[in-house]
Amino acid sequence: MSISDLRRQYSKGKLSSSDLTDSPFALFEQWLAEAIKAEIPDPTAMTVATVDADGQPSQRIVLLKEVSESGFVFFTNLGSRKAKELADNPKVSCHFPWFFMERQVRVCGVAERLTLAENARYFFSRPKESQLAAFASKQSQPISSRELLTTQFSQMKAKFANKSLPTPDFWGGFRIVPHQVEFWQGGEDRLHDRFEYNRQQDGSWATQRLMP
Template sequence: MAISDLRRQYTLGELTEEQLTAHPIALFNRWLQDAIDAGIPDPTAMTVATVASDGQPSQRIVLLKDVSEDGFVFFTNLGSRKAAELAANPKVSCHFPWFFMERQVRVCGTAEKLSLKENASYFLSRPKDSQIAAYASRQSQPLSAKTALLSQFSQLKQKFADKALPVPNFWGGYRIRPHQIEFWQGGKDRLHDRFEYNLAEGGRWQTQRLMP
């Protein structure tokens, strides 16, 4: 069968005007909880897109670690490609691909660094092996062989076997402050439901239905 022939109907639900909330985060939290309750793999996984100085976009999957009306939070190595691109251009887009529920959410906003206190609070809550991995990996840098990374991880694990790791200054989080959020619900015969929230003056959100 040709890839172009692969298709199916989307019949799991619909999104109506009556289901919308005044603030998009309230609807997002409802959908996120639905994804968690449904037991889909990695419900907090989101694709984050940044843009390099030459205009080349880049995407990667990270895990959402907090969400509030202030925005969406994730953590990374501050020497990574994404961090370098955000330093030059903080405009960012992220995408939640809840395909198993025939839903997706697209977010556009501006990324800002978290405070040192916020970074420390989350880093110290991570499993110790995850903390060690953050020290072992110079994220996005070339690696001669995986054995080199595993050796570095093993050495650090032995070094910090009986003591706590300090919070690294090369690791931290970002909060994406949204100005646009779109909710997409698959529909029969490709008549999908799409609603876009846009942040207006005064901090109010305006909504509009989009063509599928």
């Protein structure tokens, strides 16, 4: 069978104007809670898209670690490709692919660096193995083999076997402050429900239905 012949109906739900909340964050938290309750794989996984100096987009999946009226938070190595690109161009888009529920959420905004205190608080809440991995890996840099990576991890594990790791200056978080959030719910016959929130100058949100 050709992949062009693969198709199915989307019939798991609907989204109407009466379902919308004043703020997109309230609706997002509702959908996230439903995704967690449904036990879909990695409900906090989101694709983050950045753009380099040549205008080349790049995407990767990270994990959402906090959401509030202030924005969406994730953490990374500050020497990684995404962090370097965000330093030059903080405009960012992220996408939550909850396709098991026939839902998507798209976010457009600006990424802001978290404070050192915020970075440290989250870093030391992680399992120690995850802390060690952050020190062992210079994210996005070339490496000759996996064996070398595991050796570096083992060396870090031995070095800090009986003591805490220092606060890393190469690792931290970003908060995506959105100006636009879209909610997509699959519909039968490709008549999907799409609603877009746009932040107004006074900080409130205006909504509009989009054609599928």
